[in-house]
Amino acid sequence: MSKHIALGVDIGGSGIKGAPVDLRTGELTEDRYRIPTPQPSTPDAVARTVAEVIARFEPSRKMSVGVTFPGVIQDGIVKTAANVDDQWIGTNLRQIIRDYAGHDVVVLNDADAAGYGEFKYGAAHERDGSILLTTLGTGIGTALIVDGTLVLNTEFGHSEIDGVEAEEYAAESSRERHNLSMDEWIVHLQRYYSEMEKLLWPDLIIVGGGVSKHSKEFLPKLRLRAPIVPAELLNQAGIVGAAAHAHHVHQRNADAAKAAEKKAKKHRH
Known part of the structure; x- marks a missing residue:
């Protein structure tokens, strides 16, 4: 290969x-x-x-x-x-x-991998600035990429909204559990993403998870500063992002080892 x-x-x-x-x-x-x-x-x-x-x-x-x-x-x-x-x-x-x-x-x-995949090859297309990916499913997974760097392990699905965990309030599973109509759920999503904008000021928001297939039903109705778009890689995002990030880590480590070796050689002379 x-x-x-x-x-x-x-x-x-x-x-x-x-x-x-x-x-x-x-x-x-x-x-x-x-x-x-x-x-x-x-x-x-x-x-x-x-x-x-x-x-x-x-x-x-x-x-x-x-x-x-x-x-x-x-x-x-x-x-x-x-x-x-x-x-x-x-x-x-x-x-x-x-x-x-x-x-x-x-x-x-897994959300970090999906976010990195979308940054490299999907909805973000390696753009600069702050990119927030959220996956709406059983819970809310999140990934934050700032100027190409993945900020590992963000858990913005666990932030609180009106004393309730965001996942409980706005995940796709909560819509089903509380039997919310699409319009009622959109009110919850608006509140969640407005909160994310207040905290993070993202330049782009990407929405993944199974529900992103129906994004036309709800994304255009959200009123936000940043563009909010559906994920493009769908169920391949994890595989693609994991591969790309592993390559990036190995490259970074190899470059650091090379630089350290060069420095040591310089000191020896």
């Missing part, structure tokens, strides 16, 4: 799917390979399945591999696990996948 290819794997509640991505275009170079998420979704069972997905594409040692996870991840360690098994909290996801797959990986939050 060429040096312009990286592998992305997306851990979801119902399926774990992966594919190689052409980093020049953001397109998949082979069909996605998907395995149902094991139940119970314990760290060992999931890491084994991720390793199986990785092995399917036989990546070279040098290939970047990115893996998404539905929770906050710091230094490879899972800090929250809302929609998967509680055993995950405190697990070193990067290490456990490396143990099973025999390949190093970069791990990141």
Whole structure:
């Protein structure tokens, strides 16, 4: 496989799917390979399945591999696990996948991966400024990219609106749970996005999640300063973003190592 290819794997509640991505275009170079998420979704069972997905594409040692996870991840360690098994909290996801797959990986939050994918190849098209991605689904996932840099682990779905968590107030699941009409839900969305604008002053807001397929029914009715547009990569965003971000991290680390070596050489002379 060429040096312009990286592998992305997306851990979801119902399926774990992966594919190689052409980093020049953001397109998949082979069909996605998907395995149902094991139940119970314990760290060992999931890491084994991720390793199986990785092995399917036989990546070279040098290939970047990115893996998404539905929770906050710091230094490879899972800090929250809302929609998967509680055993995950405190697990070193990067290490456990490396143990099973025999390949190093970069791990990141699933909304962060989707946001980075949309920034590189989707609705944001690498534009400057502050870009906010929100996924409206069971909860509200968020990603913030500022001048091309992904700000990891933003959790703006947990901000409070009138004493209620935003997810409970404006997620797609809350519309179904509270039996809101589209117009009633739009009032909730308006309140949520107005709050985000007040806090973050984004230059662009991207809306993902399954409901983005019906974006014409609600996005044009929101009155905001920033343009608000539907996501473009849809259910490939996690795979594409994970691959692109893993490549970016490896490139950054390689550049830093090169710079340190150059500096050391200079001191020796």
